[in-house]
Structure formats: structure tokens, C-alpha cells
Amino acid sequence: MEMIGKQKIIKEHKILDSYSHDNSFTLPMQPRLVVQPRNADDVQKIVTWANRTKTPLVPVSSGEPHFHGDTVPSVPEAVIIDLRRMDKIIRIDRRNRMVLIEPGVTYAQLQPALAEEGLRLSTPLLPRQSKSVIASLLEREPTLVPKYNHTLLEPLRCLEIVWGNGEILRTGDAGGYYPTLEQQWEMGLAQVFSGGPGQVDYYRLVSGAQGSIGIVTWASVKCEVLPKVHRFFFIPADNLKGLVECAYRLLKVRLGDEFLVLNSASLAAILSRDADGIQALKNKLPPWVIIMGIAGRDLFPEEKVDFQEKDTRDIVHQFGLELLPAVSGIGGGQVMSTILNPSPVTYWKLTYKGACQDIFFMSTLDKISEFVNTVFAAANALRYPVSDIGIYLQPQHQGTACHCEFNLPYNSGNKIESDHVRELLDTCSEALIEQGAYFSRPYGIWADMVYNRDAGNKEMIKTIKGIFDPNNILNPGKLCF
Amino acid sequence: MALSRDAYRALEDIVGPGYISEDPAVMDSYAYQWLAETVRPNQSKFMPRPEAALLPGSTKEVQAIVRTCNKYKIKVKPYSTGWYFYGAPLTEGVIQLDMRRMDRILEIDEKNMFAVIEPYAIAGVLQAEVMKRGLNCTVTGAGASCSTLVGATCYHGSGGTSIYTGELRENLLGAEWVMPNGEILRTGSIGSGCGWFCAEGPGPSMRGIVRGALGARGGLGVYTKCAVKLSPWPGPVEFPVEGTAPAYRSPLPGNFRAYTLAFKDWDSLFEAYYRLYDNEIGYYAHRQWTMLGADLGPAFWMLYQDPTKSLDDIEEFVQKQEVKEFTEEMRRSFQLVLVGMSQRDIEYQDKVLERILEETGGWKVKKWLEPEMEQFALLYLLRLGKKNLNFVYTGGWVGNFMQVGTPDFVKKYRPLAEDATREYQEKGLLVDCGSDSMMGCVGSISGGGNCGLEQFGFYDVADKVSTAAAVEWMKHCIQEEAMHNIPPGKEGMYLAVGKTHEELQQDLAKQPATHTWQRKIKQALDPNDLGDRMYPTLDER
Incomplete structure (x- = not known):
């Protein structure tokens, strides 16, 4: 350990315990200690020491709460390399x-x-x-x-x-x-x-x-x-299919800035500060809504926002939908100030029931409805309330792909509920992968599901890992090594 | 060194006797390459002759060929549409894969804005097909007759519209790669059987091995399919074409504008780049017309419009008062095409441009505002179908200095490029078209932020003295760059083709980490060393 030099090293049981688990179903594993480097030189020394002593390292950059199991050690005697002191x-x-x-x-x-x-x-x-x-x-x-x-x-x-x-x-x-x-x-x-x-x-x-x-x-x-003028709008809809067609048209011509699709449960969870508020609001909100921000940034910002609003409205009308400054009493300004900032201290996904599991993957917008049906069917089969499922769709890469996320809030103190959610997570993930959902970020249980279907990438990743981390020092037990 | 009969028969069994040849005359047609005379002994126009050429028709055949090459330890070099001499064999004992049979557009996903293509699908064909669906693709600086897959996987991949439609490096989605x-x-996503829409993952993105800032230029396996992201095209389903050869033109609707923007000094020009980035206007932004020289280019573009004139008339044109004024008016300029997704959009962009010109003291060059000149510009710039004009003066050219960087960086090497060229022009060793014959992207990546300038030098390929001068000019530029702490530009890549192994190793040692990691990757993927130095590696010491 002398090779780590003067860096801050933490061995207190209570702190080590906080790194041993997270909000996922990943099995807990206590690290041996936590080290907090100050700079790249420190990091290099730690990695060199870890190679010499064959010590597993688990890098961590964010503070709690964690959700994906990636910061929980998978093997005994791991050292957490916590990078939060490097905050310049x-x-x-x-x-x-x-x-x-x-x-x-x-x-x-x-x-x-x-x-x-x-x-x-x-x-x-x-x-x-x-x-x-x-x-x-x-x-x-x-x-x-x-x-x-x-x-x-x-x-x-x-x-x-x-x-x-x-x-x-x-x-x-x-x-x-x-x-x-x-x-x-x-x-x-x-x-x-x-x-x-x-x-x-x-x-x-x-x-x-x-x-x-x-x-x-x-x-x-x-x-x-930084925008000088920034307005937010809603395009509500009763069903996702019609909304997706409208979204495609808007994305194709790159109108607007922020552009996301939420269901009522997700929007309510974002805007409300307590469980009762979420429950009340999601019943008021339209089932689906596109949230669109239009920004004027440099020259003639007001004119830019004005013409884009008009162009957007013209397109939205072609689909029998409306571009609105507010829905169900919620104004664009309220949404803007919420989603352009970090979450309140209590992370928004935890407000409703105290815990939340996410299922997320990538696909194209036209396939999302099928995935929603799959998740809802699985939820019904396991008696998980469908109305609690938050859905967030985020077009990416200029509309070529779409991040699709299902949020499953639950009470982690209730073992039956917790077991149901765990089962739902397993069942849905398998079904969605079979259906063509691309789990591009395969955390936890998804890693085996994904790599067992893609031997080519699995072998290549192992080859690359062997070149850059030949002693498998960094976060062993995750992904496919 | 002919192939063994066993090896030849094994390869013939894969593609069939109609798609393999070792006929010396056919082999010479592959060896004959542009720029060869700058690096080959005695200014030969031939790169090393391949031992055989094969025309595979499928990924399965490519894989079988590569496996056979591993069995017999034969080097293999794929070649599709070609550009420079990189696709040719660099040594003896290489078989050439000619990819021209794999020329299909396999899929156009209109909604999700991507196309899946084979190696010999050229940009011009892809563009024509996607425009029917309201989409456009990036046509690289190599022009409409070049392979889009190659731009995405094997070489650079920037073009005049990259500021809006992206660099092909950015647009590359899934790729199918027969590794060495x-x-x-x-x-x-295609690896997981989920479609072609996503380049990255699952998990660590092996897309990173496919290519970096540069592709492997045929030096590390064969790319047999890829998907590229497309961009909106709010124009007609095909280019309307009018005019007389060669100056065809395209009258596009009212939401299109083509401008040549000029500035009183270079600082103002580069300042305008930054203002365009911040205001997110521009569908095409490139310095194009000056590639034929700031002194001679304007005269050329005017005579080009007159079908009764030829290059022999250029001296007469240069003397015209109108041409002299035109030349001075556009001396420091670049081209900007604005495309509105709506009428409101184009009006807004025009207004923003006016303000940027006010701020930077720039102006729109009047001659290029004439309807026929604007229509010519629209077709030329958006289609990029006239790459033959790069060769128009003397049949040979090289581009020096080109590298990407911020406008503040690029403007530092701009005067060096002019100074390093002037004396070669004045001595008559290169075409004396003006020491500024620089072209390059205003935004070489999507959204701008990076740009480039490439200094063209035109040498006479039929004249040994002029060819030798072109090589000397390249070496001179590298020396000048080194003296001013500027990295070698494209000329360094050209000359590397002709260097000995030891000379190349000295160059690679200047960036040891890059070329050591590449060696480790090559050792893992190409254990029998089937590739060549187009994927350069630093020897193990």
C-alpha cells in the first residue's frame, strides 16, 4: 500500500459498506478499502500497484445513489478508486x-x-x-x-x-x-x-x-x-403510434432543441415532490406527451424561437395534434426549469415508492409500441400496476436511434413487491431482447443475455480487454470478463 | 513472385474462374495509380503489380479469400473506387481484391434516416436514391464517384456539407468487417441482430477499432457492409439539370441559396467561421473555388460557363477587366449554401448571415449572385460530381498542409502554406495560379468547430522536372511546418508510401504510444501480417 503514497485511504467499515451495494439487485460485496486519488499521477500509481499485487480496482466517479451494479465489486478484496476528489x-x-x-x-x-x-x-x-x-x-x-x-x-x-x-x-x-x-x-x-x-x-x-x-x-x-430565449411546449396524445409519426416528421427537419417523449407516470414523477402528488398528477395528464424546447441562442433569438414554433405548429397540425404551451395546468416554464436542472436531492425516480428499477435499451421509434405492449403484458401477468410504469423515450443521434426506458417504482421494504419487480425485470429483459431491443449498455443480468447472443463482439471485447488491461485489474466480473 | 498453383486454385474455387485473373496486362491496370510517380523509382506511374486480382461477390466469399490468404500467407489488399494510391499493393506478393461487384444499396430506412451499403456503392448513386426520400448523404471531398463505405470506414470522410450532414466517421452506424x-x-446493434441503427456497444464500443481519425486504408481487413446516417433534404426528388456541358446547373427552389462570401482579410474570414458555428446556419460550407488558385481560379470559373471556350483561353480571360475585378472581389472567400427546411427558416438564415457579414466586414461576391452562376454553384457544390477539375490544369496535383483544427489553429498555417508554395510557382515548377490555392471544410465535423485548409499544387505528370518539383515541394512544406512547430499535413502521408521501413519507423516513433497500441491491435487481429503499412505500427524494441 505504500505505493499509493499520500492519497486518502478509507478503511472504516461504515463507509466500505456504503460501496458494497446499490439500488440494483446486484449481490452485495464489501470492498477491501477505498482510495481517493487527487490527480492522474495518483491514478497511475494506484493502477500500477494494482497490477503488481493483482488487486481488483473498481472506479467510481459519482456519488450515491447508484443504480446499475457497476460500482459494486464483483470479486472479493477489491479496492474502490473513488475519483470524486478530482473535481476541477x-x-x-x-x-x-x-x-x-x-x-x-x-x-x-x-x-x-x-x-x-x-x-x-x-x-x-x-x-x-x-x-x-x-x-x-x-x-x-x-x-x-x-x-x-x-x-x-x-x-x-x-x-x-x-x-x-x-x-x-x-x-x-x-x-x-x-x-x-x-x-x-x-x-x-x-x-x-x-x-x-x-x-x-x-x-x-x-x-x-x-x-x-x-x-x-x-x-x-x-x-x-446558452439560450437567450427558451420556451417549452407540449404535444399531447392518447396513443403512442400517432405521436411517433409526428415525432419522426419533426426530428427529420431538426426542429427544436430538447425533444423527448414521456408517458403520464414519468412526467408526473418528474414534476411532483411526493407520492400523493405523483398519483394525483398522473391521473390528470395526457397518456403521452412530446416535450419540446425551442431555444434562440445567439443572433435574433426571439425570431428564431418564433419561426420554429410556427413551423412546428404547422407540422403538428398535419398529424391532428396540437402544440400547446401547457397541459393539465402544467406550463412549459415549469417543465423547463425542472428538466434543465439536476434532480432534487431525493432522486426523482425514488420519490414515488422509495425504490425503482429501470429497463432501458435502444431501438428505433417505430418499434417502441411493440416493446411497450411486451412490458405491459408482463406487468399484468405479475400483477405489477401498469399505471405505475414510467416510460421515457429519448431520440438520439439526430433521430436515427431512440433510447427507451421503463421505470418500475416499488417499495423495497416489501419483499413480495420487491420479488415481483425482480421477476418482472428478468422476464421483461429476456422478452425484449428476443423481440429485438438492443441493450447497448448491458449492466448486471443483461450482460450474459446480450453477449450470449453476440459472440463476435464478445470475443473482440475480450481481445481488447486483454490488450489494455492484461491482468484484468479493472472492475473484473462485469460485462464478459 | 507468382502465386503457387495450389493457392491460385483455392482462390479460384471461391470466386469462380470469371472473377480471378493474373494476366499481366490486367494486373498493370490495377498497378497504374495516381500519385505513383511521386514515390516510385524513376517516377514510374505504376505501384507494384498485384499477383492476382479477385472480384468477390459477397461477404462469404471475402471471408473465404481472407482465410485462404492466411493459409498460404499471402498479403491481401482491398480496393473499391480508389483515391490517391493507398488502395494499391505497396509491395510485391499481394493479391488485390476488387470490390466492384459488391455495389448494392441494401436498405434505405427513410424514417430512421440511414442506409445500408456495400463497398462499391458510390456517393452519387446513394445521394440520388436517398433524395427521392427527402434525405441526403455526406459526399466526401473525394467526390460523388467515390465509395461512401470507404469514406465511413477506411479514410477521412469529410465533405462540404459535413457541417450539417456530418463527417462519415460520425455517420458510421453498424459495420461488417472481415478482419485479417x-x-x-x-x-x-447489427451484431446483436437488432438492425443497423446504432454504432456503439454492446458495452465497450468496438466501433473504436473499426477506424479512428483515419481508417486503415485497406491495411487491416475488408469492410463488406456498413450503415451510414442520412440527413434531411428539403429539395426536389432529383436535381433539375439545365445548361450546356460542362457547366450544368441546377435551379433549386426558393429555400436554397448559394453564396461566395469574401472578406477583407484572413482574420475576418476565420471569424466568420466561428460566427457560423455559433449560429448553426449553413448546409454546405467549404472553401472550394479557390482550389484552382486565387489568381487564376476566378477566370477559370468564368470561362467554364462558356461552352465555346477551353483552357487555352484562360490567359485571355485573365486580362479582362471584369475578370480582374471578380478576382480581387473573391480573393479571400469561401462558399456557403443555405438550405431552409421552410420558407421561414431560409428567411431567418439569410438575416443571420447578413448580420454576420456586417460584424465581420464580409460581402457576397456579386458575380456568384447571378442566377446562372448560383445554379451552377448549387449543383457543383451539393453534388460534387466534377472532381476531374482537380486535374484540369496539368493532369497532376497534390494537396499539402491539410489537417483539421480550430479556425484559430488553421489560420496559423495558412500563411506558411502560401509562402512555401510561391517560389515553386514563380519558378514555373508548379502551375502559377496564385499562391493561395487552398480549399477545405469550414466545418469538417457535424456542427462545425473544426476546419481545414489544403494547399493544392499542380504539377505536370508528363514532365519529370515538374514531377520532381512536386516531390521537392512536399518535402519543403514538411521542413517549413517543422520549423514553425506545425505537424506535417497530407504530404507526410503521401510521402510515407515511398519511404523505407527504417525511415517510416523514425516517423512513427514521434508518436510512440499511438503506433505501439496499433501494433498490439494488429498483432491480435492480423497474426499472419496480411495487411500493409496503411495501418502503421511501431516495431517492438
Whole structure:
């Protein structure tokens, strides 16, 4: 342990216990200790020590609560490498609209700092207060503005990675001709280009990896111009199919900024602060709604929002639907101020029943109705209340793909309810995969389901893991190794 | 070194006797390559002759060929539509896979905006088909006759519309890859049997191995299918074409505009790039017309409109007062096509552009506002079907300096590129068309933020002195770049083809990590070293 040097090391049982489980059904496993590095040099030393001593490391960047089991050790004697002390915003570059951050930086911390420079970041839907920006982007959580999803990994660009074997690589144009960030800045570069260096997109190898290939010690992230005018609208509908057709038309011409589809249970959970409020509101809300933000950012912002609102309304009418500034007494402003900010301290998915399991995957919008039918049928069969199921659809990659998420709130203190949800999770996941749902982020039980159907990628991932983390130091037991 | 008869028969059994050849005349047609004279002994126009050429018709055949090559330890190099000389064999003892039979558009998913294509589906055909469905694809700088799959998987993949329609690196969704070890990898959602819509995952994204900033240029296996993301096209289902050859033009509806925007100085021009990024306007944004030189290009574009004129008339054109004024008016310029998704949209974009021009002191070049000139520009720029014009002066050209970066970075090498070119033009070793013959994307990636400038030099391929000067110019540019702490541009990639192994190793050692990781990846995927140095690796020490 002397190789870890002066870093903060935690061995208290109570704290170790907090890392041993999360809100998923992942089996608990207590780590041996927790180490909190301050910089990349510390991280490299820890990884080198772990290789020498064959100690498993589990990287963690966000604070509690965790939901996917990826931060819970899968093997005994693991050391948690908690990156939350690395929370510096290294550089904000207004001209190139880039920000460089460490892994401990949260959305709650970053957005106000960006706003001071006239910038903001497209976020996931109400990230929790403690959510690391880098962890969210590396895990390819969907963000709210499809038109800025130039790739699925956007707005993530360049990284500094400590690989599992302890070597460091900077990716994208940060890994090019100029060896230091300072030299790059001096030459006018800003870590904008994510590709390479060379003929490998290294940043993709650590994405979706649950910390099992490399540890990212900083990342550059592309920002948006902070809107000067920003309005939110609703397109309500009784059924999903008609709404999807309208969504396709709007996405095709890249109208608007924020663009997401929620069912009543999901919107109620987002807007209400207690269980009774959620119950009351979801009964008032339309079954489905597109939420659309339209932003005017730089020149003539008011005119931009005006013409886009008119264009949107014209299209929406063609589908027999309406573009509304409010639904069921809920105004666009209220939704805007809610979804453009991190969740309240009690994470929004936990408000209704205290616990929540999610099923999420990717598909295309036209197939979502079939998946909804599958989940509802399974819920009915297990007597889980269908009306409690929150559904969130997030078009991604400029409308080419769609994140589909089912939220299953439950009372974790009630064993019967908990067992039903666990069974529902298993049953639905298998059925959805059979039906063609793409579980692109295979956490927990999904890993075996996914990789047993995709031997090619499984073998390739194992090959790559063998190159970058030959001793299987990083988060062993997850994914397929 | 002919193939053994056993190996030849094994390969013939896979594709059938009609799709394999080792006829020397046929082999020479593969070896004859543009730019070969800049790197081959005695300025030969031939790269090494392949031992045989095969035309596979399916992924299954490609896989069988690669497995046979592993068995007999034969190097294999795929080639589709070609660009530069990268697709040719770089050494003796290589078989060439000619992918022209795999030319299908397999699927166009109109709603979800992607197309699934084979290696020889060219951008022009893909564009024509997707436009019927209100969609468009990125046509790379290599033009409409080049393979879209290659842009997405094997090379760079940027084009004039990349600011809106994306770089093909960004647009690549699923890919089917016959790796050099003979295994097939299908990346993203298609690997899980869920369709072609997603490039990433499951879990760590093996899409990252498929390609990086650059593809493997045929040096690491064969890509047999891929899906690319498409973008909206609010125009007619096909280009309306009017005019007389060669200056065809396309009168597009009122929601289209084509401008040549000019500026009093370079700082203002690059400032306009930043303003376009922040305001998110522009469907096509590229510096195009100046590729034929700031002094000579405007005259060329004017004479091109007159079917009675030829290149022989260019000196007469240059002397015209109207042309002189035109030349000065557009000396520091780029092209911008605005496309409104609605009438309101185009009106808004026009208003924003006016304000940007006010802020930056820019103007719209008048000649290019004339309806016929604008219509010519729309067809040329959006279709990019006239890449032959790159060769129009002398039959040969190279592009130096090109690299991507922020406008603030690119403007640093702009004056170097001019200075490093001027003396070669003044000596008559390159075409004296103006020391600024720089072209390149205003936004080389989706949404902008990065751009590039590539300095064109035109040399006479029939003249050994001019060809030698082109090579000397490339080396001179690399020296100038090094002196000013600028990395070598495209010329470094060209010249690498002709370097010895030792020389190349010295270059690769300047970025050891990149090329060491590539070696480890190659060792894992290509154990019998079937590929070539187009996927460069640093030797183990």
C-alpha cells in the first residue's frame, strides 16, 4: 500500500459498506478499502500497484445513489478508486465552446460555471445531484437535445485515459502532435476533435465499459451557446403510434432543441415532490406527451424561437395534434426549469415508492409500441400496476436511434413487491431482447443475455480487454470478463 | 513472385474462374495509380503489380479469400473506387481484391434516416436514391464517384456539407468487417441482430477499432457492409439539370441559396467561421473555388460557363477587366449554401448571415449572385460530381498542409502554406495560379468547430522536372511546418508510401504510444501480417 503514497485511504467499515451495494439487485460485496486519488499521477500509481499485487480496482466517479451494479465489486478484496476528489473544471473555452473537466465534476457544479461564460451542456434527464458528467457521458446516457447528438457519444470529445496496464494515452486531437495541453492551447487548439489519435477511436473503447478498460482522468466536452430565449411546449396524445409519426416528421427537419417523449407516470414523477402528488398528477395528464424546447441562442433569438414554433405548429397540425404551451395546468416554464436542472436531492425516480428499477435499451421509434405492449403484458401477468410504469423515450443521434426506458417504482421494504419487480425485470429483459431491443449498455443480468447472443463482439471485447488491461485489474466480473 | 498453383486454385474455387485473373496486362491496370510517380523509382506511374486480382461477390466469399490468404500467407489488399494510391499493393506478393461487384444499396430506412451499403456503392448513386426520400448523404471531398463505405470506414470522410450532414466517421452506424484473421465482426446493434441503427456497444464500443481519425486504408481487413446516417433534404426528388456541358446547373427552389462570401482579410474570414458555428446556419460550407488558385481560379470559373471556350483561353480571360475585378472581389472567400427546411427558416438564415457579414466586414461576391452562376454553384457544390477539375490544369496535383483544427489553429498555417508554395510557382515548377490555392471544410465535423485548409499544387505528370518539383515541394512544406512547430499535413502521408521501413519507423516513433497500441491491435487481429503499412505500427524494441 505504500505505493499509493499520500492519497486518502478509507478503511472504516461504515463507509466500505456504503460501496458494497446499490439500488440494483446486484449481490452485495464489501470492498477491501477505498482510495481517493487527487490527480492522474495518483491514478497511475494506484493502477500500477494494482497490477503488481493483482488487486481488483473498481472506479467510481459519482456519488450515491447508484443504480446499475457497476460500482459494486464483483470479486472479493477489491479496492474502490473513488475519483470524486478530482473535481476541477480545468478550462472553459467560450470561443471554441469546449470545457475540460475532471471525473468528479458534477452537472450541478458545471452548469452554473458554464452559464457565466454564456455556455451550457446538454444533460441527461434530471441527473442526480451527485452525478459525474464524465461518468454519464462515458456510459452513453442519453442527452436531451437530439440535434446536438452528432454521434451517440456526444458531447464527449477528448480524454486522458489510464489504461488497465497503467499506461496513459490522450485521445482525439489531444493525443496528436503537441504533447501537452498547454502547447495545444498555445497553438489555438481546444481538444475539439474526438477521433484517434491515428486509426483507432480510443475514446469509444472506454465508453460503455463500466470502468473495466481504463480510467478517465479528464475529458473535453462540447458545449452549447446558452439560450437567450427558451420556451417549452407540449404535444399531447392518447396513443403512442400517432405521436411517433409526428415525432419522426419533426426530428427529420431538426426542429427544436430538447425533444423527448414521456408517458403520464414519468412526467408526473418528474414534476411532483411526493407520492400523493405523483398519483394525483398522473391521473390528470395526457397518456403521452412530446416535450419540446425551442431555444434562440445567439443572433435574433426571439425570431428564431418564433419561426420554429410556427413551423412546428404547422407540422403538428398535419398529424391532428396540437402544440400547446401547457397541459393539465402544467406550463412549459415549469417543465423547463425542472428538466434543465439536476434532480432534487431525493432522486426523482425514488420519490414515488422509495425504490425503482429501470429497463432501458435502444431501438428505433417505430418499434417502441411493440416493446411497450411486451412490458405491459408482463406487468399484468405479475400483477405489477401498469399505471405505475414510467416510460421515457429519448431520440438520439439526430433521430436515427431512440433510447427507451421503463421505470418500475416499488417499495423495497416489501419483499413480495420487491420479488415481483425482480421477476418482472428478468422476464421483461429476456422478452425484449428476443423481440429485438438492443441493450447497448448491458449492466448486471443483461450482460450474459446480450453477449450470449453476440459472440463476435464478445470475443473482440475480450481481445481488447486483454490488450489494455492484461491482468484484468479493472472492475473484473462485469460485462464478459 | 507468382502465386503457387495450389493457392491460385483455392482462390479460384471461391470466386469462380470469371472473377480471378493474373494476366499481366490486367494486373498493370490495377498497378497504374495516381500519385505513383511521386514515390516510385524513376517516377514510374505504376505501384507494384498485384499477383492476382479477385472480384468477390459477397461477404462469404471475402471471408473465404481472407482465410485462404492466411493459409498460404499471402498479403491481401482491398480496393473499391480508389483515391490517391493507398488502395494499391505497396509491395510485391499481394493479391488485390476488387470490390466492384459488391455495389448494392441494401436498405434505405427513410424514417430512421440511414442506409445500408456495400463497398462499391458510390456517393452519387446513394445521394440520388436517398433524395427521392427527402434525405441526403455526406459526399466526401473525394467526390460523388467515390465509395461512401470507404469514406465511413477506411479514410477521412469529410465533405462540404459535413457541417450539417456530418463527417462519415460520425455517420458510421453498424459495420461488417472481415478482419485479417478471417473472423467477421459486426459492430453495434447489427451484431446483436437488432438492425443497423446504432454504432456503439454492446458495452465497450468496438466501433473504436473499426477506424479512428483515419481508417486503415485497406491495411487491416475488408469492410463488406456498413450503415451510414442520412440527413434531411428539403429539395426536389432529383436535381433539375439545365445548361450546356460542362457547366450544368441546377435551379433549386426558393429555400436554397448559394453564396461566395469574401472578406477583407484572413482574420475576418476565420471569424466568420466561428460566427457560423455559433449560429448553426449553413448546409454546405467549404472553401472550394479557390482550389484552382486565387489568381487564376476566378477566370477559370468564368470561362467554364462558356461552352465555346477551353483552357487555352484562360490567359485571355485573365486580362479582362471584369475578370480582374471578380478576382480581387473573391480573393479571400469561401462558399456557403443555405438550405431552409421552410420558407421561414431560409428567411431567418439569410438575416443571420447578413448580420454576420456586417460584424465581420464580409460581402457576397456579386458575380456568384447571378442566377446562372448560383445554379451552377448549387449543383457543383451539393453534388460534387466534377472532381476531374482537380486535374484540369496539368493532369497532376497534390494537396499539402491539410489537417483539421480550430479556425484559430488553421489560420496559423495558412500563411506558411502560401509562402512555401510561391517560389515553386514563380519558378514555373508548379502551375502559377496564385499562391493561395487552398480549399477545405469550414466545418469538417457535424456542427462545425473544426476546419481545414489544403494547399493544392499542380504539377505536370508528363514532365519529370515538374514531377520532381512536386516531390521537392512536399518535402519543403514538411521542413517549413517543422520549423514553425506545425505537424506535417497530407504530404507526410503521401510521402510515407515511398519511404523505407527504417525511415517510416523514425516517423512513427514521434508518436510512440499511438503506433505501439496499433501494433498490439494488429498483432491480435492480423497474426499472419496480411495487411500493409496503411495501418502503421511501431516495431517492438
